[in-house]
Amino acid sequence: MFKTIRLTSCIILFTLLMNILFIHLASAQNRSKTHDVYNALTGVDIKIDGKMSDWDGVFDAVVGTDGKPFIDLPAGDGGKKAFQEHGGGKWNGKDDHRTGIMMVWQPDAFYVGLIVTDDKHDDPPNGWNGDTLQMALEMSGKRKAGIPMILYNMGVSAGKLVIHNEKAGKNGLTEKDFMIVRDESAKKTYYEIKLSAEEILKKGKFEKGLKFGMGICVNDGDPPQEKGQRGWSGWYCHAVVHGKNSEKTGLVHLTDKQLLVESTGKLTTTWSSIRQQ
DSSP: OHHHHHHHHHHHHHHHHHHHHHHHHHHHHTSOSSSSEEEEEESOOOOSSSOOGGGTTHHHHSBOTTSOBSBSOOOSSSOOOSOEEOTTOOOOSTTTEEEEEEEEEETTEEEEEEEEEESSOOOOSSSSSSSEEEEEEETTSOOOTTOOOEEEEEEEETTEEEEEEEEOSSSOOOTTSEEEEEETTTTEEEEEEEEEHHHHOSSSOOOTTOEEEEEEEEEOOBTTTBOSOOEEEEESGGGTSSSOOGGGOEEEEEOSOOOOBOTTSOBSOOOHHHHHO
């Protein structure tokens, strides 16, 4: 009898360990081999106005292990496509939808800048159903399942900002904390977001070495036939879609590196070529 109980206990323990191992391996397999970590620069002054000139140089300076910037990253869960179709939506390539990502920090705030190429703008009725940004932050940096996340959804509709503090930090974001500008002639949408230390940190300021998880999902709708959430691009989108998944975030790492500046005072690199594509 006791042998049977011990055997049963061993089987249960073995099954639990195998399940844990499977979940860990599955999570690791779904992480990017080249763009899993974003090493954020500091010393860049950002004004939240949607003009994006403050970001010159950042896009080229922060790259993955393959030397390529944070754009056209896998949008699915373990897949390689830069756009994941959803709800009957169709993706027609980079002119249809693509997202370039930048992040910098100062002691009092963390900034996110996005440039989204999008041939048609779908005015959202809320923070997710249309052309919108859904952003998740897992502040422990452990990136394990079940960790509570901070969640923000935002967009621009008929020139007016839309914000949904789904699960805010301390007080939530207001219109002073972000700007979204749609340039219809260029077929671009520009996002700038300021996340203050007071809003997303339990205490203290941002500092070198801090790490936390993040998911960036930029939804796409193509009116008039394909309005609403018909697909997405970004960075670790599955942190936000198909559930809220803290284990499926990318890792942001705050570094003390700053942009290189030539003796003339001009930035050595620029992402103007991406802005103009």
